[in-house]
Amino acid sequence: MISVFPETSGQFLINGEWKKTQDVANVINPAKATEVVGEVALCSETDVTKAIDAAEQAYKVWSRTSVEERAERMKEASQKLSRVIEQHVSLFVRENGKTIVEAKKDLLRCVEVMSKGADNLMEWWKPEPVEGQAQKVQIRKRPRGVTAVISPWNSPMILTFKRAIPAILAGNSVVIKPATYCPLTVISCLKEIEASFPPGVINVVTGSGSVVGEALCNDTRVRTIAFTGSTETGKQIMSQSANSVKKLYMELGGNDPALILDDAVLDEDAIKRIRMGILRASGQVCSAIKRIYVHKSRYDELIDKLKKEFDRVVVGNGIQPDATMGPINNQTQYKFVTELLERTKQSAAKVETAGRKLDAASWDEGYFMLPSIVTNISHDSELVKTEQFGPIIPVLPFTDLDEAVEMANDTEFGLRASVWTANEDTAIAIADRLEAGAVFHNNHTVFKDLRLDFPGIKESGLSRETRWGSLELFTDSYGFAD
Ligand code: NAP
Numbered sequence: 055m056i057s058v059f060p061e062t063s064g065q066f067l068i069n070g071e072w073k074k075t076q077d078v079a080n081v082i083n084p085a086k087a088t089e090v091v092g093e094v095a096l097c098s099e100t101d102v103t104k105a106i107d108a109a110e111q112a113y114k115v116w117s118r119t120s121v122e123e124r125a126e127r128m129k130e131a132s133q134k135l136s137r138v139i140e141q142h143v144s145l146f147v148r149e150n151g152k153t154i155v156e157a158k159k160d161l162l163r164c165v166e167v168m169s170k171g172a173d174n175l176m177e178w179w180k181p182e183p184v185e186g187q188a189q190k191v192q193i194r195k196r197p198r199g200v201t202a203v204i205s206p207w208n209s210p211m212i213l214t215f216k217r218a219i220p221a222i223l224a225g226n227s228v229v230i231k232p233a234t235y236c237p238l239t240v241i242s243c244l245k246e247i248e249a250s251f252p253p254g255v256i257n258v259v260t261g262s263g264s265v266v267g268e269a270l271c272n273d274t275r276v277r278t279i280a281f282t283g284s285t286e287t288g289k290q291i292m293s294q295s296a297n298s299v300k301k302l303y304m305e306l307g308g309n310d311p312a313l314i315l316d317d318a319v320l321d322e323d324a325i326k327r328i329r330m331g332i333l334r335a336s337g338q339v340c341s342a343i344k345r346i347y348v349h350k351s352r353y354d355e356l357i358d359k360l361k362k363e364f365d366r367v368v369v370g371n372g373i374q375p376d377a378t379m380g381p382i383n384n385q386t387q388y389k390f391v392t393e394l395l396e397r398t399k400q401s402a403a404k405v406e407t408a409g410r411k412l413d414a415a416s417w418d419e420g421y422f423m424l425p426s427i428v429t430n431i432s433h434d435s436e437l438v439k440t441e442q443f444g445p446i447i448p449v450l451p452f453t454d455l456d457e458a459v460e461m462a463n464d465t466e467f468g469l470r471a472s473v474w475t476a477n478e479d480t481a482i483a484i485a486d487r488l489e490a491g492a493v494f495h496n497n498h499t500v501f502k503d504l505r506l507d508f509p510g511i512k513e514s515g516l517s518r519e520t521r522w523g524s525l526e527l528f529t530d531s532y533g534f535a536d
């Protein structure tokens with residue numbers, strides 16, 4: 055089969071002009087590692103400077119564009135994107151490894167981020183009077199300036215759009231740096247919408263994080279960095295950015311615990327939600343369940359039910375409708391997860407691999423892994439302590455709830471957590487004690503309303519709650535008194 059590269063292969067965007075470089079890297083299909091899906095430009099530091107120059111100029115115009123017009127242009131852009139979602143699904147699957155269902159859902163959420171953001175902008179932007187003051191005081195908003203958006207490969211579309219769109223709506227200009235493993239759908243979708251805004255409002259530079267990402271952090275004209283990725287890179291970005299006072303919006307790694315209490319309802323639906331919480335996108339989700347602590351009285355039942363549920367998983371090329379779980383996105387991650395599994399097998403732990411291969415003949419051509427349940431494992435083990443970011447789940451029994459809460463909190467991460475119990479009051483009482491940006495009751499998922507976000511705490515994030523699709527994070531409020 056001759057595969058055709060997407061039109062945007064190897065392209066990047068500065069000031070409304072699509073450019074190419076000699077220096078490129080291949081983007082690989084993780085379901086068939088010999089297939090090159092397209093190329094990614096390896097931009098230089100000079101390219102980054104030019105992108106920031108363009109963003110700086112565009113900011114002068116865009117920041118003074120009325121809220122009405124900004125919302126209108128975003129609405130128009132969302133309509134453009136919604137018309138081309140279908141044609142992007144297969145590209146997204148081919149470069150990322152998600153299943154068709156997962157890929158389409160992510161793409162549709164990007165359209166929603168745009169249209170809902172546009173709908174909300176005017177109401178949110180309104181000045182807010184501060185009552186009961188001797189003076190007449192109001193809180194007003196203003197954008198911050200050039201914003202860098204640096205995003206990861208696991209869910210590159212939504213994690214780019216969820217940051218870049220509110221930044222643009224709020225009147226900032228953006229320089230986007232998508233992940234090198236998986237940039238093509240992001241770039242192609244940005245190409246569909248960029249002309250809705252003045253040139254230079256959206257710029258895209260691609261290439262190595264240590265060159266392009268670092269150059270973005272170093273430039274004192276970048277006022278905000280919205281970074282989503284690993285905690286390790288997040289820390290590097292903090293130190294690289296320290297030559298000027300930038301606002302850092304950080305969404306980092308996670309090692310989410312699920313606490314399953316003795317009175318939990320473990321019916322078919324609940325088990326399905328637990329499976330989804332673990333195996334969505336092959337476990338390559340920041341806020342996936344990465345450790346389970348289950349009351350001893352329900353341990354055997356949970357293992358038995360989860361094993362049966364995992365056995366229904368069909369692993370294969372996400373482009374095939376029968377696949378319910380795709381491959382690991384890239385070779386580095388595949389090596390990390392498979393070696394972690396191997397070390398776990400060498401320990402005293404019991405590893406049970408479940409699920410079915412969709413196509414055994416082509417299995418070795420991709421970065422496929424069947425899902426595994428690990429038991430007889432200690433809280434101090436490597437698998438429990440690290441963010442595995444793959445389809446392996448350790449399950450640990452507990453007898454004392456206080457001890458379980460302590461183990462759940464015994465991590466530097468603090469992204470999400472879940473409590474599984476029939477009693478809502480118990481769930482809330484436990485949630486109050488769990489160190490996480492958000493806690494779900496009888497589920498481990500995302501907030502359905504995209505405007506709501508509760509970024510991670512501890513080493514999982516550096517932001518605040520947001521009820522307005524992150525608009526607050528890309529603006530400065532200021533007081534006006536008369
Ligand atoms: P990553 O290695 O940290 O990379 C993320 C982005 O940062 C990529 O675009 C990368 O570029 C860039 N980068 C690398 N080094 C950089 C540097 N020195 N300066 C500036 N940018 C740099 O993360 P990943 O492996 O792509 O994603 C997986 C991780 O992200 C997991 O830990 C996961 O939990 C976390 N994550 C968190 C959330 C959340 O919302 N909390 C969501 C999704 C993922 P290259 O692509 O060129 O390396």
Ligand code: MG
Binds near residue numbers: 437440
């Ligand atoms: Mg872990």
